[in-house]
Amino acid sequence: MFTIGIDLGGTNIVAAVVDEKYNIVEKAKTPTAMPRTPEEIFDDIARVSKEAVEKAGLTMADISSIGLGTPGTVNGGIIEYANNLGFDHIPAEAMLKERLGDLPVYIENDANCAALGEAYAGCGNGSKNFIAVTLGTGVGSGIIVDGKIVSGVNHAGGECGHMVIVVDGVPCTCGRRGCWEAYASATALINQTKAAMEKHPDSIMHELVKEEGAVTGRTAFDGMRRKDAVAVKVVENYIKYIAAGVTNLVNAFQPEILCIGGGICNEGETLLRPIRRYVEAERYSVYSTVQTQIVKAELGNDAGIIGAAILYEVQ
Amino acid sequence: MFTIGIDLGGTNIVAAVVDEKYNIVEKAKTPTAMPRTPEEIFDDIARVSKEAVEKAGLTMADISSIGLGTPGTVNGGIIEYANNLGFDHIPAEAMLKERLGDLPVYIENDANCAALGEAYAGCGNGSKNFIAVTLGTGVGSGIIVDGKIVSGVNHAGGECGHMVIVVDGVPCTCGRRGCWEAYASATALINQTKAAMEKHPDSIMHELVKEEGAVTGRTAFDGMRRKDAVAVKVVENYIKYIAAGVTNLVNAFQPEILCIGGGICNEGETLLRPIRRYVEAERYSVYSTVQTQIVKAELGNDAGIIGAAILYEVQ
Numbered sequence: 001m002f003t004i005g006i007d008l009g010g011t012n013i014v015a016a017v018v019d020e021k022y023n024i025v026e027k028a029k030t031p032t033a034m035p036r037t038p039e040e041i042f043d044d045i046a047r048v049s050k051e052a053v054e055k056a057g058l059t060m061a062d063i064s065s066i067g068l069g070t071p072g073t074v075n076g077g078i079i080e081y082a083n084n085l086g087f088d089h090i091p092a093e094a095m096l097k098e099r100l101g102d103l104p105v106y107i108e109n110d111a112n113c114a115a116l117g118e119a120y121a122g123c124g125n126g127s128k129n130f131i132a133v134t135l136g137t138g139v140g141s142g143i144i145v146d147g148k149i150v151s152g153v154n155h156a157g158g159e160c161g162h163m164v165i166v167v168d169g170v171p172c173t174c175g176r177r178g179c180w181e182a183y184a185s186a187t188a189l190i191n192q193t194k195a196a197m198e199k200h201p202d203s204i205m206h207e208l209v210k211e212e213g214a215v216t217g218r219t220a221f222d223g224m225r226r227k228d229a230v231a232v233k234v235v236e237n238y239i240k241y242i243a244a245g246v247t248n249l250v251n252a253f254q255p256e257i258l259c260i261g262g263g264i265c266n267e268g269e270t271l272l273r274p275i276r277r278y279v280e281a282e283r284y285s286v287y288s289t290v291q292t293q294i295v296k297a298e299l300g301n302d303a304g305i306i307g308a309a310i311l312y313e314v315q
Numbered sequence: 316m317f318t319i320g321i322d323l324g325g326t327n328i329v330a331a332v333v334d335e336k337y338n339i340v341e342k343a344k345t346p347t348a349m350p351r352t353p354e355e356i357f358d359d360i361a362r363v364s365k366e367a368v369e370k371a372g373l374t375m376a377d378i379s380s381i382g383l384g385t386p387g388t389v390n391g392g393i394i395e396y397a398n399n400l401g402f403d404h405i406p407a408e409a410m411l412k413e414r415l416g417d418l419p420v421y422i423e424n425d426a427n428c429a430a431l432g433e434a435y436a437g438c439g440n441g442s443k444n445f446i447a448v449t450l451g452t453g454v455g456s457g458i459i460v461d462g463k464i465v466s467g468v469n470h471a472g473g474e475c476g477h478m479v480i481v482v483d484g485v486p487c488t489c490g491r492r493g494c495w496e497a498y499a500s501a502t503a504l505i506n507q508t509k510a511a512m513e514k515h516p517d518s519i520m521h522e523l524v525k526e527e528g529a530v531t532g533r534t535a536f537d538g539m540r541r542k543d544a545v546a547v548k549v550v551e552n553y554i555k556y557i558a559a560g561v562t563n564l565v566n567a568f569q570p571e572i573l574c575i576g577g578g579i580c581n582e583g584e585t586l587l588r589p590i591r592r593y594v595e596a597e598r599y600s601v602y603s604t605v606q607t608q609i610v611k612a613e614l615g616n617d618a619g620i621i622g623a624a625i626l627y628e629v630q
Contacts, residue, residue: 175597254469
């Protein structure tokens with residue numbers, strides 16, 4: 001049998017047919033094209049789902065369940081709230097069944113789906129104690145304990161980007177001050193880079209930005225590679241903030257594997273090696289013979305789709 | 316049937332016979348009297364266990380399992396490391412069976428046992444998604460997800476006292492800087508109180524300390540009740556630090572119940588009400604209809620013994 005995994009994002013809706021070995025057979029995609037009504041969005045979800053099934057040379061009779069990854073908070077079959085989709089208590093399960101037939105439907109937060117996908121089909125290699133952290137516009141995270149998603153009593157769990165690491169620190173979009181996201185996201189790195197450049201008009205980073213056109217998550221790393229002392233300091237600080245949050249998660253969960261994804265991870269070992277050094281020095285479990293492995297995420301954007309498609313595994 | 320729960324502490328060894336409804340039937344106790352060899356300690360553990368069984372009018376034939384709560388890190392039947400007991404890879408399961416017979420033996424970190432006890436037999440009322448935080452000399456924590464203890468891949472999980480909430484903050488005994496424990500423990504409150512008193516020789520707290528003989532975890536709260544502005548500020552700050560960590564845990568786990576224990580909790584609602592206010596304002600799950608309840612721990616020192624005795628429930 002096959003299942004359908006759907007990644008409902010603020011920009012695109014992607015549906016995929018996934019086989020029993022967690023491989024994507026076929027995908028189909030359409031822009032979310034906000035603002036639209038929930039009905040229009042679910043019509044498109046159904047359309048791309050059917051399109052993926054058809055591209056795979058299958059019919060809906062070959063599909064055993066449907067999984068939906070969505071931003072926001074989910075409660076059973078209801079999407080309680082998703083700010084960037086304008087969703088307020090949307091009966092997503094019923095809307096999917098109406099359009100795609102009476103199949104089992106599973107709905108989860110998208111970051112949790114991505115963690116599940118990486119744990120079962122990506123760098124986790126089937127690991128049952130696993131954390132996925134994504135350093136992007138924000139800091140996303142999903143937690144797997146004993147093979148199940150930690151989503152708590154209200155399906156809003158796993159939001160470790162909004163763990164304060166600097167009490168009274170810089171404001172976060174969530175309303176708190178000093179969240180991990182406000183220090184360790186790509187957005188935060190760009191802000192930290194800009195602030196350092198402003199203070200240091202002689203930094204080589206000014207030249208790099210002239211060539212590139214804008215400050216990006218790569219600017220400080222590129223400056224560091226050119227031995228610019230200001231850039232080195234920016235990167236060191238940024239990595240310290242990432243590592244502080246990672247060590248917090250290790251101390252709380254001691255997962256088998258913690259993976260880090262998002263665009264910043266293209267830096268590979270330049271990023272991961274110093275993070276590992278921090279964690280090794282600071283984790284509480286210094287005397288344990290078994291330790292968390294810190295690795296790079298493997299599946300990219302497919303993690304969420306595969307995770308949604310295999311939600312049936314963790315019910 | 317009955318089980319034996321053992322709380323192996325740096326000061327005392329307590330054993331209890333516990334019934335199927337999680338009630339303590341009888342207890343026995345002896346000083347740990349460090350420094351001693353592991354053999355001597357386990358001889359005493361066996362002695363007080365048998366004493367508790369006898370006091371309960373039972374024999375070892377009535378006992379179906381033994382649970383041991385210990386400081387440090389546990390790996391299966393081995394206590395890998397427990398600093399304050401001088402333990403380094405102690406075969407605790409074998410040593411218990413040698414002395415008490417071939418019964419099933421379960422060994423867990425003591426903070427995790429305490430959380431299990433509160434979750435199943437205390438304020439958790441059987442809750443399967445539960446966190447217990449203890450504000451004492453340090454900040455202890457234990458986490459229950461889906462009815463099981465989160466102890467991670469190396470049984471060292473649940474150490475949320477060593478979650479950094481102030482990057483580059485004050486030094487913690489664990490080697491990190493800025494741990495929650497370094498701001499929210501009773502020890503931290505005493506340090507914060509002393510620092511404020513030093514800066515403000517006119518604070519009423521100086522009089523209170525003269526009466527009491529020493530600065531304690533109550534000094535600032537008592538000063539606040541006498542409307543001392545310096546004391547009010549100390550308490551407000553201290554509660555802010557507690558709440559920062561509590562909110563972090565809520566955002567990560569969204570437990571059904573989070574309980575707070577330890578001596579400071581004798582302040583009751585004076586402490587809990589402002590913590591709840593912070594968490595309500597700052598949690599990421601503002602739109603969820605179900606929210607974590609924040610309550611006072613109920614079982615005190617018995618939580619760990621009961622939790623050890625019922626470890627068989629979560630295997």
